[in-house]
Amino acid sequence: MEQVYQHFRKEEQVFIDMVESWIIQVQGQYSPYLTEFLDPRQQYIVEMLVGKKGEVRVSFFGGYEAAERKRALLYPEYFEPQQEDYELQLFEIQYPVKFTQLSHGKILGTLIGSGIKREMFGDIMSDGQRWQFFTAENVSNFVKLQLSRIGNVSVRLEERDYLDLIQPIDDWTIEQDTVTSLRIDTIISSVYNVSRQRAKELIIAGKVKLNWALYDRPDFELGIFDIISIRGYGRIQIREIQGKSKKDKWRIEIGVLRK
Structure with a gap:
């Protein structure tokens, strides 16, 4: 492992060990493994490590092509990933649009303040008025129950299909x-x-x-x-x-x- 560690930062060693355990699990059980949401740097590390293991492959998906945060699916050669294998749930935030404004920071702070780990939800997106975000399917019910207010604004989460995905404003x-x-x-x-x-x-x-x-x-x-x-x-x-x-x-x- 020391040879692997030297290519990355010391503080990334815990994550590297975790990735190695995922690879071993896929090799040993010959079945896919789905991660939580990863940031771009973590995705890069996974890709580098899996790239050295010919019998294990990896693909990433965060709900749409330009997603920043994505789940990784590690899988054996025989497996062909489908969109549903990433187990994502899209939510739209319903709020009184005429009387208030939401922001990325407010939504992010409320989600984390509700006890939801950052790894369990993906990008928070807006088209300038509507707001949506992705979560892992297995926590979607919990998220829906927890998020009823953002600041002093009453909100309601509604499940959406991929066909309802807004076109996020991208000012990069x-x-x-x-x-x-x-x-x-x-x-x-x-x-x-x-x-x-x-x-x-x-x-x-x-x-x-x-x-x-x-x-x-x-x-x-x-x-x-x-x-x-x-x-x-x-x-x-x-x-x-x-x-x-x-x-x-x-x-x-x-x-x-x-x-």
Whole structure:
């Protein structure tokens, strides 16, 4: 395992061990294994590890083509995955549209505050007015019972079919950038045109999340498919690390969501 660990971060070792156990289970039982929702960085790790095991394959699905959070299905060669194998339930939030507005942050905070693990639901989507999200089928009844208010707004969840999926607004732009390092503070500073000191302050103040978890280390080096969220600014995803320029700077391709 040490040879595997060296390609990833130390804090990712627990997840790597988990993925290895899934692979062994599929090999031993010769039947598919469905994970909870994974973020893009976790999906990347699963793909890298499964890629080395010829008899086990993997596919991902999060409800729609451009989904960020997806469930992984690890399966033996004979198996052909179908959409229903990912066991997803789509919900739409019914709320008094004329009198209030919902936001991604409010919905996310309410779901987690209701005791629902982040791994049990996928993307939260909006077309500007309607709001929908995916959950794992096995917790859909629990989610439906728990979510009756968002803030001080009464809401109701209604199950929807895939045919009712809204077209999410996607304001991501793909950009090329050249940075002196892959540190979080350096990337934030470059993308949003703020000073390194200001970027550090945002991180230390708890206004930055790395892969949906609070992170307070300005010197942390980002890797492929990491997503950082900066309160009040937007989100950045590392899409590709293209190597170094002649001036010894990193060339990167990033997805940027500006508020």
